[in-house]
Amino acid sequence: MKKLNIFxxxxxxxxxxxxxxxxxKTYAQTPSPSKSLIDNLTSKIASRVAQLxxxxxxxxxxKVTDASSTQITTVDLLGNTRFVDVDEFTKFASSSSKTFGxxxxxxxxxxxxxxxxxxxxxxxxxxxxxxxxxxxxxHGVISEIDSENFAxxxxxxxxxxxxxxxxxxxxxxxxxxxxxxxxxxFSRLKIGQNIIVVGFPDLxxxxxxxxxxxxxxxxxxxxPKIKLSSSGKNSENE
Amino acid sequence: xxxxxxxxxxxxxxxxxxxxxxxxxxYQATKKSPNTKTKIITTSVSTPTPKPSVFLSVKDxxxxxxxxxxxxxVSGTSSKDAVIVILTPIDQKVLTPSSNGDFSTTLxxxxxxxxxxxxxxxxxxxxxxxxxxxxxxxxxx
Numbered sequence: 001m002k003k004l005n006i007f008x009x010x011x012x013x014x015x016x017x018x019x020x021x022x023x024x025k026t027y028a029q030t031p032s033p034s035k036s037l038i039d040n041l042t043s044k045i046a047s048r049v050a051q052l053x054x055x056x057x058x059x060x061x062x063k064v065t066d067a068s069s070t071q072i073t074t075v076d077l078l079g080n081t082r083f084v085d086v087d088e089f090t091k092f093a094s095s096s097s098k099t100f101g102x103x104x105x106x107x108x109x110x111x112x113x114x115x116x117x118x119x120x121x122x123x124x125x126x127x128x129x130x131x132x133x134x135x136x137x138x139h140g141v142i143s144e145i146d147s148e149n150f151a152x153x154x155x156x157x158x159x160x161x162x163x164x165x166x167x168x169x170x171x172x173x174x175x176x177x178x179x180x181x182x183x184x185x186f187s188r189l190k191i192g193q194n195i196i197v198v199g200f201p202d203l204x205x206x207x208x209x210x211x212x213x214x215x216x217x218x219x220x221x222x223x224p225k226i227k228l229s230s231s232g233k234n235s236e237n238e
Numbered sequence: 239x240x241x242x243x244x245x246x247x248x249x250x251x252x253x254x255x256x257x258x259x260x261x262x263x264x265y266q267a268t269k270k271s272p273n274t275k276t277k278i279i280t281t282s283v284s285t286p287t288p289k290p291s292v293f294l295s296v297k298d299x300x301x302x303x304x305x306x307x308x309x310x311x312v313s314g315t316s317s318k319d320a321v322i323v324i325l326t327p328i329d330q331k332v333l334t335p336s337s338n339g340d341f342s343t344t345l346x347x348x349x350x351x352x353x354x355x356x357x358x359x360x361x362x363x364x365x366x367x368x369x370x371x372x373x374x375x376x377x378x379x
Contacts, residue, residue, distance in 0.1 A: 057304040057375075057379070058302040058303075058304060058373075059302055059303075059304050059350075059351050059371060059372070059373025059375070060302055060351070060371055061351045061353060061371050076371070077353055077369045077371060078301075078369060112350050112351030112373070113351075114304065114350075114351070114373055114375055114377070114379075115379075116379070117302070127377070127379040128375075128377065130350055130351070132350070132351060134327050134353065135327055137325055137355050139357065139365060139367070172330070172332075174321065174332050176321070176334075179333065179334045180332070180333075181330070181331075181332050194359070194363060196323060196325070196357075198325060198330075213330060215323065215330065215332065217321070217359065220321065220359055220361065220363055221362060221363040222363050223363045223364060223365055224362060224363055224364060225364075
């Protein structure tokens with residue numbers, strides 16, 4: 001009986017000691033008011049830093065697919081759909097109108113958007129929206145040359161284009177030996193040559209391009225994906 | 239007598255656990271899913287599009303970056319025998335990469351949004367293209 005008493009007593013003392021140790025440890029971990037304030041401030045600063053990193057300035061070019069009073073949907077140059085938010089601070093500009101606004105945006109027009117990109121929502125809050133008139137770049141092979149009218153036809157991977165060569169058109173040729181561009185002229189153009197044309201499409205006919213720059217690569221064959229038909233001809237040879 | 243009972247009970251419990259464990263192990267080892275419930279899933283592997291013989295990787299500039307200078311450095315890596323064509327709305331550069339395929343140059347850009355189109359042309363005429371958008375702006379927002 002005495003042994004049982006001693007055994008029970010020792011268990012009770014052990015339980016008491018363990019409880020005391022646990023309570024004292026928990027109490028020691030409770031932060032003081034000053035520590036709590038510092039923790040709170042640290043947390044707020046960390047949150048603000050994260051917020052600043054989450055948003056960054058960005059500029060995109062996109063073709064409008066949809067527009068409402070608060071949002072513009074565009075497809076960018078890489079083919080991705082981009083959502084642009086518009087608010088009362090967004091400024092609009094167009095070379096064709098001084099009073100250009102969100103309601104004037106048409107589907108298919110090309111826009112340049114400068115704004116704040118949110119990495120989380122992947123949306124841009126527009127600050128500046130401008131209608132762009134950028135030249136197109138065509139990579140192809142010369143399929144026809146009209147020396148009388150200073151025009152040529154080129155075939156790209158997808159379409160055929162007729163190119164008007166103007167007096168202002170700058171023509172370059174790539175010299176592979178020197179590894180640089182040299183000035184060239186219309187007379188140097190040949191059927192089957194690898195060509196890059198930079199220019200603006202005709203407003204009435206999209207496949208007609210008014211060239212501003214032409215680059216030819218006499219030493220590089222045309223893209224093997226572009227097959228020239230037998231109709232390729234030079235008007236001089238007729 | 240009391241101690242003997244405790245020891246015997248302990249041994250009996252141990253034996254019980256051991257036998258149960260062995261029985262459970264044997265049951266799991268012999269368990270097989272019926273064939274009727276097995277589904278054979280076949281996936282068709284589409285023929286990959288042949289990659290062009292020339293590659294192009296652009297290091298600078300970052301896409302959609304906003305800069306406050308009208309001269310932009312363009313750099314990257316391509317096949318060492320490729321010709322690199324870089325075009326902006328107002329400028330153009332054609333260059334050949336170094337022996338390890340690296341290339342770097344500077345180009346002029348216009349106000350607002352500019353595209354920079356990079357093309358690597360292989361000696362056989364194959365092309366690989368990519369585009370970067372770079373905006374010039376000094377506006378604070």
